[in-house]
Amino acid sequence: MWRTTYGADRSHGVRPDGRVHADSINVRPQAELARVFDPFEDAARNVGTRFDAPWTTNVEDVITDPAIDAVVVASPTPTHIDLLSRSLRAGKAVLCEKPIDLDLERVDTCQAEIGALADRVMLGFNRRFDPSFGDIRARVAAGEIGDLEQLVIISRDPAPPPADYVATSGGLFGDMTIHDFDMARFFLGEVVEVTATGANLISPDITAAGDIDGAIVVLRGASGALCSITNSRRCAFGYDQRLEAFGALGMLAAANQLPTSVRFYGAQSTEVAAPYHNFFLDRYTPAYRAEIDHFVNAVETDSVPVPGFADGRAALVLADAANESLRTAATVKVNA
Amino acid sequence: MWRTTYGADRSHGVRPDGRVHADSINVRPQAELARVFDPFEDAARNVGTRFDAPWTTNVEDVITDPAIDAVVVASPTPTHIDLLSRSLRAGKAVLCEKPIDLDLERVDTCQAEIGALADRVMLGFNRRFDPSFGDIRARVAAGEIGDLEQLVIISRDPAPPPADYVATSGGLFGDMTIHDFDMARFFLGEVVEVTATGANLISPDITAAGDIDGAIVVLRGASGALCSITNSRRCAFGYDQRLEAFGALGMLAAANQLPTSVRFYGAQSTEVAAPYHNFFLDRYTPAYRAEIDHFVNAVETDSVPVPGFADGRAALVLADAANESLRTAATVKVNA
């Protein structure tokens, strides 16, 4: 039996990963939600009560509790490195939400400081644990489509976040594409070139905040394979999450997913399905579960969880490169 | 080069097979539309002009013309046997629309009279030539699903015919299910039992005319395989034509077909396709073409076309059995 905790995310309403993790931990028989931390008392009490766990507004109660084996860091991005470092030094394993930080220099400093403890860090790139994407990844690795040549990722959010969120989130590349960058690396391995194109067609607020609200990013992997990522901050028909791996012998594709298998056939239209899942909490429910399973298992068996700290850093490098490509309107080479 | 003709169908607007055949013949380089016959001058002139062929209101012009090799009989059902017999005796091959006649006794008398000339008759069960159904039939024959155990046919017309059509058409089993009976025989071979259930839910006029407007018919083949046919005289979403062949090793299924591959994704619904084809002329266009090809080829090579006279008779036997089953609420055995 081991114990964990998590820092709740108070900054805005759209990223309640913390609550999802708390629920996943509760369902897992080997894990117990030992303590809920949030500097805001209402939030801490609310989550603690809901999941029948002690709660605190003082992070020291978590860091110094020797009975706690692992910490889930789902707090605002600027607090990640501090909580991650202190938890590691206190001997705990850490599951840290992406991104580690928005500043590559701070990430490198942190990496130098934590050294080998990085092996006890897992990054919250939950899509790697999506059953459909995972199935494709395994089958590509097994050679089912021959050499991978093109990866097509379409990833659109249902509605744009508030402009003040964008101001501190790292922007579209830092808070949204970062997941797709990791997915590209999941399939391509190291990325050697980034070419980004952006658009401002949706949200004047986001434009005013200096960010884009749509993008197409093209990556080249070390093997020569190409990857396109198509992003939009708005998607009328729900959360659009698709992936196609195309290779010499064929293609494996994961389509969007529907809540039921029901279709309507009427005088005006046929085969009508419901809108897709509303957003990531609905779409990636099984992925969140499987992610915690992997983390719990790594803690229990004292093995290195994947994706790890280095994967978090690599995705940030790609986000930086994409921003540079956007600024220079040129391809940016990446030192893997 | 051979020549053909056809008797236009003046009785009602919904069965313009004749015009379709005329068009198919024109497209085929080996065939020429030699003459159009219709006792109604307007109809004869209209079709003749449209397809650039001589026309006549006197059927003798067709029967006695030695330059005509083959006749397509697409006239009202009561005239089929007369036109078919006279054409055969004049040395012509015949493609006769289904059914041969509504009265089994008359069909048997005709069969006795024409004797071996029956080999020069093809019946217009055009669905056998549908590329999807034909593909399934060939793959079942090749053993792809092992022994055939269950055949599911769903066959619904878009809208009910006028009640006066039903009065002379042979009713639902005689004018509509007759195609499904032939399809069942195409897959099952001989049928040994018929169990029919009918409904009157759609058209008071059809009910008043003494016919049903929906049905589920269960057939048993000589091999023991079961088949269900689901019919409705009305279908809001177009012409519903599906078939599933289920066997020991799997299933082959033909879904409905769409005019384009376009799908709409919106806030209320996703994967929205257009309504299905409006009716048989749209849905079975390639089948009509392939049917004429088969007939033309049989005439050219002097081989026996399939389906033939005996197939037309067998479908009528099943329609009679279905009507008897409906009347007695019991399974009716059929002497194959």
Next chain:
Amino acid sequence: MWRTTYGADRSHGVRPDGRVHADSINVRPQAELARVFDPFEDAARNVGTRFDAPWTTNVEDVITDPAIDAVVVASPTPTHIDLLSRSLRAGKAVLCEKPIDLDLERVDTCQAEIGALADRVMLGFNRRFDPSFGDIRARVAAGEIGDLEQLVIISRDPAPPPADYVATSGGLFGDMTIHDFDMARFFLGEVVEVTATGANLISPDITAAGDIDGAIVVLRGASGALCSITNSRRCAFGYDQRLEAFGALGMLAAANQLPTSVRFYGAQSTEVAAPYHNFFLDRYTPAYRAEIDHFVNAVETDSVPVPGFADGRAALVLADAANESLRTAATVKVNA
């Protein structure tokens, strides 16, 4: 807080509903698995240990425990009436697996004995709680397809049960179609006519045991709507569970469901999906959850759960009628 228990099913390996219910109860915060009963000590201990609950081989420990509010009866069919009656008389609510019993007379006797307590019985027709079927049912009720005219149910098991299971299960109509009979009633309301056709194409053992291994059953509802149920004891491609509700204005259909959204495209074939769910535990996982939710909620709010005792009896009436129709090769009228 209320408490429940369940009787484990030891008779054969293929119906482990009890374990599923135990899991569902555990997940539900308002319910607690109070005790596991099984006359076989190994089974009782095994399940109790797995779900962290006390276990017993003496059913009196359950019946006489005043702290237990509700009982889930998932034992072999012959024990249902006894356990159900005793539990009810001891003041407990009961969720009883289908069928109540194989003998209609015993069911009627039981009904007379329990009287108004029948309102505290829920029958385990879990498919009513399937999200797809439930969605269709609600939309039909809301008038989305107009009057319901035809219901098509296709329901095939992946592999035949052992012949000795069939001998005591009530046969195909009693153990398998019984779910489809309930589904038909869920949509049609009362059924007034049953016409059944059976086949013996799959299992010589089942034939030797005097049962059929495939069937097509046609039902007529009081409204005049028709329903076909197509059953097979074997299905190469998994658990085939589909339903189409066809009405005056259109159709609502629930297709089979896939474990992931992944499709393979290769040189020999395209859009290749995985086999369907293996069997009912995989396919109906959410239905089992929702079923327990409904039962727990009914116990908590002291309301009448649906489907209830009368629904269990009605499905049995249809199974009897289907067997009679099979024997007489005629339609059987049912007194609703």
Next chain:
Amino acid sequence: MWRTTYGADRSHGVRPDGRVHADSINVRPQAELARVFDPFEDAARNVGTRFDAPWTTNVEDVITDPAIDAVVVASPTPTHIDLLSRSLRAGKAVLCEKPIDLDLERVDTCQAEIGALADRVMLGFNRRFDPSFGDIRARVAAGEIGDLEQLVIISRDPAPPPADYVATSGGLFGDMTIHDFDMARFFLGEVVEVTATGANLISPDITAAGDIDGAIVVLRGASGALCSITNSRRCAFGYDQRLEAFGALGMLAAANQLPTSVRFYGAQSTEVAAPYHNFFLDRYTPAYRAEIDHFVNAVETDSVPVPGFADGRAALVLADAANESLRTAATVKVNA
């Protein structure tokens, strides 16, 4: 009644558009295939015989024949401008296969020379006439998805052409993407930016010839909308031709198309469809027909056909820009 001719394409086996056009002309009642020209006698005779038309190896027989109203130029690219100019000056309308020429300067010189006669030229961008793409285009124009924001084009050929074809074809951008550039303009209107990324993963011969065999090209339209084009010279599962138009209110997408609606369900896989159409002649058969219809109609009504000479030039501008972007690894601005 008007008359046309066409120059057969002798250069290689993979572009027999000429024969397709000849067939389309023959089917159309208002048009007649007046003469077939090919400098190679075998080719000319072969096509002439097949379509029952006079043939010649002397192009003057076509140019000087006053009875010929229109010319279809389906000859090798280097001959296009010469044949097009002479035909126009001889008073004929011209349907010219893409591209007009590989050299923009020559195209501009030609344009200056023909002046207003350009209105009598139609370019062979047949995909504009594809029923699915055309349906999407019309619905986007009708506002069904609001403002167009992202266009995703996936376009893959089944197998790479011989290296010597690539050497004179204009390369991947000039002979293959040129269709997609036109499709992008069909949806986006004028294009203002081109960013291209290429790959060499398939054919060493093509690499040796200095061309790429895969690419992702990103375009920006004047409205700000983005478009990605994904190309590959090889596709194991057939001719991959898809298009998605994504806008503020939803998406319209055209999937690949299947020869039949048949699906196979077996123990290893379900919903298995056939490979897609083999190549453009199968996939775009209705588009070729509709293209000729549009051209014939324009000739008959003396109206300006679309796409025209300027559209052919614009696509060439984009191909040049893509090549420049590939060379410079930077975005290239285009003067619309």
